Amino acid sequence: xxxxxxxxxxxxxxxxxxxxxxxxxxxxxxxxxxxxxxxxxxxxxxxxxxxxxxxxxxxxxxxxxxxxxxxxxxxxxxxxxxxxxxxxxxxxxxxxxxxxxxxxxxxxxxxxxxxxxxxxxxxxxxxxxxxxxxxxxxxxxxxxxxxxxxxxxxxxxxxxxxxxxxxxxxxxxxxxxxxxxxxxxxxxxxxxxxxxxxxxxxxxxxxxxxxxxxxxxxxxxxxxxxxxxxxxxxxxxxxxxxxxxxxxxxxxxxxxxxxxxxxxxxxxxxxxxxxxxxxxxxxxxxxxxxxxxxxxxxxxxxxxxxxxxxxxxxxxxxxxxxxxxxxxxxxxxxxxxxxxxxxxxxxxxxxxxxxxxxxxxxxxxxxxxxxxxxxxxxxxxxxxxxxxxxxxxxxxxxxxxxxxxxxxxxxxxxxxxxxxxxxxxxxxxxxxxxxxxxxxxxxxxxxxxxxxxxxxxxxxxxxxxxxxxxxxxxxxxxxxxxxxxxxxxxxxxxxxxxxxxxxxxxxxxxxxxxxxxxxxxx
Numbered sequence: 001x002x003x004x005x006x007x008x009x010x011x012x013x014x015x016x017x018x019x020x021x022x023x024x025x026x027x028x029x030x031x032x033x034x035x036x037x038x039x040x041x042x043x044x045x046x047x048x049x050x051x052x053x054x055x056x057x058x059x060x061x062x063x064x065x066x067x068x069x070x071x072x073x074x075x076x077x078x079x080x081x082x083x084x085x086x087x088x089x090x091x092x093x094x095x096x097x098x099x100x101x102x103x104x105x106x107x108x109x110x111x112x113x114x115x116x117x118x119x120x121x122x123x124x125x126x127x128x129x130x131x132x133x134x135x136x137x138x139x140x141x142x143x144x145x146x147x148x149x150x151x152x153x154x155x156x157x158x159x160x161x162x163x164x165x166x167x168x169x170x171x172x173x174x175x176x177x178x179x180x181x182x183x184x185x186x187x188x189x190x191x192x193x194x195x196x197x198x199x200x201x202x203x204x205x206x207x208x209x210x211x212x213x214x215x216x217x218x219x220x221x222x223x224x225x226x227x228x229x230x231x232x233x234x235x236x237x238x239x240x241x242x243x244x245x246x247x248x249x250x251x252x253x254x255x256x257x258x259x260x261x262x263x264x265x266x267x268x269x270x271x272x273x274x275x276x277x278x279x280x281x282x283x284x285x286x287x288x289x290x291x292x293x294x295x296x297x298x299x300x301x302x303x304x305x306x307x308x309x310x311x312x313x314x315x316x317x318x319x320x321x322x323x324x325x326x327x328x329x330x331x332x333x334x335x336x337x338x339x340x341x342x343x344x345x346x347x348x349x350x351x352x353x354x355x356x357x358x359x360x361x362x363x364x365x366x367x368x369x370x371x372x373x374x375x376x377x378x379x380x381x382x383x384x385x386x387x388x389x390x391x392x393x394x395x396x397x398x399x400x401x402x403x404x405x406x407x408x409x410x411x412x413x414x415x416x417x418x419x420x421x422x423x424x425x426x427x428x429x430x431x432x433x434x435x436x437x438x439x440x441x442x443x444x445x446x447x448x449x450x451x452x453x454x455x456x457x458x459x460x461x462x463x464x465x466x467x468x469x470x471x472x473x474x475x476x477x478x479x480x481x482x483x484x485x486x487x488x489x490x491x492x493x494x495x496x497x498x499x500x501x502x503x504x505x506x507x508x509x510x511x512x513x514x515x516x517x518x519x520x521x522x
Contacts, residue, residue, distance in 0.1 A: 021165075022278050024172035026340070029274075031176050032193065035183065041190040044127055047118050048134035049197065052106075052142040067236035068153045070380040071229055073297045076157060081216065087229050088154055089222035094230065095150055099143045106139040130188060137194040144201030151208035154217060157297070163211045167204040174200030236384055250398040250421055254414040257402050265411040268350070272357035272415065275336060279325045280368060299380045304437060307380075312441030314373050316448040320507035322366040323452040324496045327460040329362035331467070332485065338472040339481040348473045357415045364419030367426045374429040378436075386432050394425035448507060455499035463492040 036042050068091065076084035106113065110132045114121065121128040152164035178196025183189035212219060251273060258265040295314075298307035329336075333355035342351050375387045398421035405413025434440070466488035470481055500507070 021168040021172060024169050024176075028172045028176050031179055035179055036190050036193075041130065041188060044121070044130040045134055045190050045193055047121070048114070048131045048194070049138055051113060051117065051135055052138055052145075055142045056145050067233045067379065068150060069157055069376075070299065070382070071233050071236070072153060073157050073380075074299070075229055077297050077301055085217055086222065086224075087227075088150075088217050089220050090224055090227065090230060091150060091233065092147065092219050093221050093223060094225050095146060099146045103140050103143045106142070107136045110135045110139065133188075134191065134194045137191070138197045141197050141201040144205045148201075148204045148208060151205070151212060155208070155211060155215070158215050158217075160211060160215065163207055167207045170203045170207070171197070171200035174203060232382075236379055236382075249395060250418050253395075253399060254402060254418055257406055258411055258414055261406060261410055261414075265414075268353045268357045268411045269414060271337070271341065271354045272361055275340075275358055276329070276361040276365070279322070279329065279365060295377060295380045307377075308437060308440040311373075311377060312444060315370060315445050316441075317507055318369045318373055319366060319445070319449050320452050320500075320505065322369045323449065324456045324459055324492075326362050326365040327456040328463060328489065328492055329365065330359055331460050331464045332488070333358040333362065335467050335470070335472050335481070335485050335488075339478065339485055343475050348475075351472075353411065356412045360412050360415035360419055363416070364422040367419065367422035370426045371422060371429060374426065374433060377433060378429075381436070383436070386436075387429070390425050390428040390432065393428065394421045397421045397424045444506070448505065451500065451503045451505045455496050455503055455505065458499055459492045459496040462495045463488045466491055 032042065036045075072084060072087060072091075075087050114128065114131050114135055118128075118131060121131055148164070148167065155161070155164055175193055175196035178192045178199065182192035182195060186192055209219065251269075254269055258269050294310045295307050298304075298310060334351060337351040337354050337358070338348070341354070342348065378384070378387050398417050401417035401420055402414050405417050407413070409416060434442070467484065470477070470484045472481070
């Protein structure tokens with residue numbers, strides 16, 4: 001299969017698994033809201049879970065993957081499987097020791113960590129203490145998920161994507177089962193959710209090991225830490241934390257500034273971000289994870305023309321997917337909130353305010369996606385400085401724009417600032433990358449962007465018209481709302497596919513060609 005076919009296939013596997021995980025995450029949120037409601041206990045749980053979850057985003061899925069995959073791929077390509085197996089064992093051993101120390105420190109210093117991140121909890125009796133307890137129970141999750149990220153890097157480089165991608169589903173399943181079956185065993189029922197997080201992380205790790213064994217990478221202790229490859233990974237990781245994770249840092253800044261705005265602003269941004277992460281996780285992360293191993297291998301082989309072609313295809317595939325997703329989110333922001341969340345204290349006013357935040361976030365879907373694809377290219381080329389510089393500038397831009405826009409646009413201004421910051425970061429990465437490696441198909445990328453935008457216009461119109469059949473300001477009517485919104489989305493997908501085919505979009509033709517080959521094999 002061609003490199004483009006491998007990337008498309010990998011992105012499809014990752015996207016399908018991630019979609020299933022996101023759906024299960026939505027089911028998990030519905031179970032949690034039904035069993036535990038909203039109040040002191042749920043505030044404590046979500047706050048406590050945010051700490052290891054934030055470390056996961058910055059460290060495990062960000063810096064570790066971006067630093068390890070290029071180095072491991074280069075070792076596998078240039079020095080063979082035996083040397084790559086040795087590097088995997090060394091990294092697994094070292095990471096186990098380091099993460100055990102971090103986990104122990106996190107458990108011991110939970111009162112300090114919770115006090116710094118959530119100082120307002122001290123004012124409510126019992127809330128601060130419960131948050132500390134839950135954080136201590138869940139902190140080992142970062143230990144398991146960091147080792148999972150390392151296994152994912154190995155397997156993705158070996159072109160196995162399914163197991164690492166599908167394992168995330170089991171975290172949500174574990175939390176759902178724990179909430180339903182274990183809550184009666186604890187004095188504070190929500191403690192069962194924390195236990196579910198811990199069990200889910202353990203299951204995710206256990207799932208990877210047999211597959212690694214089958215691929216010839218049976219993990220064994222190796223304490224030979226003083227190697228050039230390990231030093232290279234360590235040097236890449238620190239800048240990668242900031243270079244890859246700046247978007248999530250901007251989200252944290254928005255949450256802090258939103259606390260200065262009218263009541264409910266923090267919640268509007270939180271709910272909008274949760275829905276924004278749905279397509280972002282399915283499309284953005286999937287394409288980025290699929291492209292990185294191929295580009296790392298080509299960089300290690302010195303195949304710059306091949307790497308440029310892979311990069312160009314990754315960028316074009318990202319635009320082909322995210323531009324219509326962006327248009328769909330913008331048109332469906334109010335219907336989505338009305339269907340999923342409206343009811344009880346979540347009235348139509350809250351729907352409109354949350355939809356406003358989602359609208360502004362949606363404008364940046366392609367920018368965030370391209371940043372996730374472009375930044376790892378620099379790490380594959382052993383350039384750690386450039387992504388950090390662009391991320392720092394983007395962070396400053398976000399902070400300044402947030403201060404300027406939060407006055408006139410309130411919480412919407414904070415979401416818009418995050419989008420404009422992502423645009424700034426993406427443009428700088430494109431400019432620096434072109435200077436570094438030369439042209440990589442800019443004209444084809446622009447053509448894809450224009451064709452995808454043109455094809456998205458009738459799609460957005462069809463979705464908007466379909467949604468007019470329901471009054472989204474009314475509570476209830478879930479079956480009717482779900483049917484109309486589901487039909488509108490299917491109709492939009494069909495219109496986009498036909499429009500892209502009529503425009504002879506290169507990516508649409510590739511998709512049709514891949515489908516035909518699969519049908520012939522079937």
